[in-house]
Structures are given as C-alpha cells and as structure tokens.
Amino acid sequence: MYDNQCTKSMENKSLSQSYLNELNDIQRKAVVTIKGPVLVVAGPGSGKTRVLTYRIANIIESGVAPWEILSLTFTNKAAKEMKERIAKVVGDRAHKVWAGTFHSVFAKILRVEAQHIGYSPNFTIYDTDDSKSVLTKIISGMNLNKDKYKANIIKNRISSAKSNIISPVGYRQQKSLLEQDSIAGRPKTVDVYEKYMAKCKASDAMDFDDLLYQLFYLFYKFPEIAKKYQAKFKYILVDEFQDTNHLQYSIMRKLVNYGDSERNICVVGDDAQSIYGFRGATIDNILDFEKDFKPHGIQTFKLEQNYRSTEHIVQAANEVISYNSKQIQKKIWSHKGSGNKINILKVASDNEEGSRIVHQILEQKNRDHLSNSDIAILYRTNGQSRIFEEYLRRYNVPYRIFGGLSFYQRKEVKDALAYLRIAINPNDEEALLRSMNYPKRGIGDTTLTKIRSHATENSVTLRAALKTVDLPARVKAQVRRFEKLLTLHEELAQKQDAYESSHTIIKNSGIIELLKKDTTPEGQARIDNLGSLLDGIKDFVENDEFSELTENSDDRSLTNYLQNIALVSEQDKSDESSDVVTLMSVHAAKGLEFPSVFVVGLEENLFPSFMALESQNIDEERRLFYVAITRAEKLLTLSFANSRYQYGNLRHNSPSRFLEEIDANHYDNPSVIKKQYGGTGTLDKSDEPRRAALTGISKSKRSLPKVEVDMANFKPSPSDSLEEGMKVLHLKFGKGKILSIEGGKGNRIASIQFESLGDEKKRIMLKFAKLQILND
C-alpha cells in the first residue's frame, strides 16, 4: 500500500520494535502517545489507518485488555479491515477489541440495556425505507397535505433534530425550528415527529438515528449505566472524525470526558475531507474537541507526508483546497517524485467522454501495464455510470459498479424479510403491514381499516387484533388463516435455526410462487435474489460470517441473524480479488486509492453540483473534488464535456471552476481549460422555465469577474450582525450592498447587489456567506 514503507507482514514476536520502525516520526508519536486526549489530523494518503491500527496494537502491548478498547469507524468494512490489520501485529486477541461502526457498537450496547428505556432486547432496526413508510402512514393518518409533508423531507427534519439531540419536546421549544417549518408550510412537523417516535416505540423498533439517540438518552437518564461503560472503555479511538455529527460526538464525549477519567481518547480525521455535511456531519466537532479537551492536555499531530501520490497530484490538491477559507492549516507533501502531469480531457459530449476514457483505459493497460483493478472512474452522481458501462462492455473491459440499491433494499428481499421480522417481533407493524396482503390474500384496505380501528378501540396491537377482530365470514377466514401462519412462524423461529426457519417461512409466504408467474428476466432475477438471501442465511448458520459483530457468535437463531443484517451492507462483503475496473461515486471512493483515476464530468452544475451552487455552499464540493483527485497514485485524468444529457435535456455546462483552481503547470495540456465554451449552462430545448425554477440558475451565470480582495485584512462579520442597507465585502464578489433580508433567524437569505455584477442581484444565505461589514 505504502510502498516506501515496508509492509511485509511480520511474525508474532518482538513486535514492539518492528512496527514502530515502519513509521515516520510524527506517526510514531501518534502511536506511542496512548494516554490523554490526542487529535490526529491526517491528510489523504498519510498512513492514517496504519497509525490507528498500530496505536491499538501498541495499547494492547502495553498491557490493556483488548475489550477495554473501543474503536469507532464509519463502515463495517473499515472496522473489519482494522481488526485484520491489528491481528497481524498482536494475533487473535485483536478480535476482542470493540471495533465497529457507531451504529453496530451502540446497537450491541442497546440490546443489553434497552429494557431500561422501554424496548425489548430484540428490538427491530428500521432502515430508511421503513422509516419513510411509517412517516407516510402517519402523515396521511393526520390528513396532512402529502405534497407539503413529503416523507423524505420530514425524515430529514427528524433525523437532523435527533442528530442535534432535540426531542419532540425540545423541538417545540425552539422557535427557530418551528418558524422554519411554518415558512416551509409544514407547521405540524413537530407533531409528526412526536407520533413517529411513539409509533417506533410501540413497534419495538429503532431507526438508525435512534441507535445513537436512544443510547444518549439512556446514558443521560441512567448515569449508573453510563458509568458502567465509562469504566469499561478505557481507550477510545474514532476514525473519520470529520464525518461525525453532534450526537455522535456527544456520546463519545460522555464516554470519556468525566470526572477523574484519564481521557484516553484519540480522534483521527481530516477537515479537508469532510464530505458528509449534508447528512449532519460537522467540522465543529473538531473545534469542540480541541476546546473540550484543552484543559486535559490535548496533543495534536499532523500527518502531512503523503505516501500515495506523485507530486503534481499532491500539489494540485493543495492548490484546490486553499480556496476554502475555513480549514486547519496543513500542506501535504510527497517524496514520490513529480510523476506524470495531470491529463486533462476536453470532449464534446457525454457520449464522447465515455468513448475517450475507455480508449484511454485500454491505452494505459497497454502502455503502463496496468490491470483493470488499478483503474477507477469516479463521478459526482451515480447516474453518470451508464455511458461508461456501455463503452466498457463494448470493449470487453470487465468492470464493477459500486453504489445504487443495496441487496437488502430490493423489494423482493424486503418483502421476504418482512415475514422473517414479524416472526421475531410481533409488534413490528411495518413488517406486519407489508406482509399482510402480499402476496394478495384478500385483505384489502377496507379490512385493514377495520382491523386498525379494532386495535385502537381495544388498545391492542395490530398483531393481536388479527385474532379478535370481527369481519365478514370470508375475509375473516383469510385473516385468521394469516394469523395462524404468523403464529406458526413465531414458533418456528424459536425452535429452529435461522436457515431452517427462514426456509420454511419464505416458502409459506407464497412470494416465490407469485414471482414464478413473472417470466421476464427481471422476475427470474428476483427469484434468484431470494435464493441468494437464503444462501446468505445458510452461510450465517454454517460459518462465522458475522461473528465479529455479535455478542454470542454461537447464536444461530433467526433473531440473531436479523439483528446483524440490519447494520451490514453488501459492500462489507465485497471481494477485492477480481480484476475489474472500478466505477463509483466520489463519496464512495473515500479511503480508497488507485494507480490510475479518472474523475469525470467536471462541469459547472454537475461538479460542483447545481444544488451546491444554489445554496452558495461549494466548499463541501471542493472538498469532494479534493478527495477525488487524492485517490490517484500515479495517473490522474480529469474530463469535462461541452454538452451532456441531464434529466432528459441536452445541456451545455462550462468547465468546472475547480479545474481553474489547479495551477496550469500541473496539466499536460493546460490550454484546454482556458476560455472557449460559450457554454453557460443553457439548454437546447426550450423548457427553460421549469429548469430555471428548479435550479435557480439563470442563463447568465458564470464567468464571474475576478475581484481583488485584500485577503489579509478580510474578517467576515458574524452572520447575525448583518442587516439591510449595510455595505459589505465578499471574498469573490467584492463590495456590495444588502438590499433586503428574508427568512428567519439562522436561515436568513439576503439579496445583495455587488458592484462587480452590475444589475444582477445575488441571493446569499447568510449562514454560509462570508461577508465583512464595511463601515464607510
């Protein structure tokens, strides 16, 4: 991986010396400083994982029991990889370390403690689809306008409330939140939130956010339980710290920052690689961490040496990221020689982009002797993969696309899982409703309504109502039959192992019979998927597929199986053995590296995405671009197209601004990005009105005049000090005047007229804007 550092696996002896020798000075300090709070700022390719794993190994070597170490990561894959690497140093003990994702580790704790807060140990974990489905039902049950109250939006509101530790009660007390909802035409959001929480609890179910939120609540409500875990985890490590949200940080802090704690906490992250802001991650956590642990002697280590890429790439990355104002100062550097210049590829259309890049891939395989697996195509949106797929197939280049629907989200799989879930947790309404009339068994809406009201009137669960509700003879027979089936399944799940029981349950469900009627290839594929599901369960029973994450790895019950799959995704099991070209979104590529990387679709409105342009929040896009180019070890190709189909329309976008932020001397053909392309984000077809309304991007965007602002003296004023009429200075647009401000506190949007932009007024969200008030 890092080829100028020796990676030869070593014997299990005399480790202490050998692994420390593989580290540079700063890395070594970060590894041996095991007491007290430590912040490691780790640039891309700086050996972050190596530091984390050796650090854990070192802690174990110092005599700490592995189970007293808690190591939190973002993906199961990262956790697994880490354990394997620790095991190479300290042997099997490594597997006793509590290493996992925030969600899986917290779920594990909650299984033990949830009874204190009114959940059973077998609580179900609702995935995003389940949550949305619950919300949709609540919203329609409350007779709210479905168009205003979109499940997705409400879900995000609730999720962000939970991520900021705001309960429904707390939500009601926050004027700004209520105001935002009101302005958006969703004043009852908080009521939906409250009902949603109640419904989840009644269903003995937690959504992903609950796994964090409820744990926080548990620790808060029962200090003695918190104490237990504070005492248990003597050393805590957090990876990808820049991607944690406030709630995650709060729990982590709770575990380590108390009274006489040694505060053995190490967080590793890179503010420049924070790309999950859109789902609540906040760099403030890094600042808070520094503040919170300053009194306890925090030590900071910056890993700036890059072992991954050659110099043109590293320097280009530095240049790009320097356009972001808010960042921890650091410059990555490399000793790998200047290497190749960045290849820039200008093409006429998205189609040509596909063709040219595949040709380049063939060329690289020939000329540079690269294998398929050395090569990755990275794009901003998953939708861009199609054209590359077509050309790769045409030229017989094996490839694999990552991303998209996960196996467990496929309809037929979810349908089958519903039958399994309801057998384990009879309160799981989502699963019950999903399976009740699929396959069709004559329990339609009318009947369902009757069952519902029967349940409400008698204060029993839906499941119980099936037994007692009175219905017309024919339907009644159907309902009772279904009820008997569920009872049978419950018994099976108790008596048999996961495979035996699920095999029968899925067969009984009738789903396969139903799918067999669909003779299309898709129908066949669905049946195959159910087969794979069963294969997976068999695997679980026969092998130790999930033993890492499970409390009791001998437990082969259906219960245990379901609890595990809720938190794993397919990628976790991905085999890296096959020699294929990788296609994935830039987000998905974080943490990976390839000898040759193609970053495609570098156009305004695409990368940076129009969403980001609209909200004036392109710093995160820039970090994303930074992540993208730093994936490359030796060869980096950046491409942009003059025109491409987007949402069914042919669009002309100008080259991405990010391309100009890289100094020309790093490009092999710098003239390509200079000027031309009158393209201004216009459309060929004349449905401008809808588009313009959607994107908020008018025709004359682009070609912003360069404004000279004295960086040294620029001090942005606090956003709430800005008022109408003020003269302000903006880093990009220069001097301007605030014409008006609309929107509530925390969400204010100003219309500003900048001298540099003539008559065009800019709407800027003050929350993000960096504006300095001018006094003259």
Place this chain on the structure above:
DNA sequence: GAAGTGATGTTTTTT
C-alpha cells in the same frame, strides 16, 4: 384489484 395515466422529482450515503 388490475391496469393505465399523468404528475413529479430527481447530489452525494452509512447505518
């Protein structure tokens, strides 16, 4: 309850 129609909404994603 199936089949057809029209409107709608389309970044990024783990858990």
Place this chain on the structure above:
DNA sequence: ACATCACTTC
C-alpha cells in the same frame, strides 16, 4: 430519460 407514485377507470 426515467422511475416512482398517487389516482383514475374499468
């Protein structure tokens, strides 16, 4: 372009 979905109609 395309998929999803609520809603209509038979």
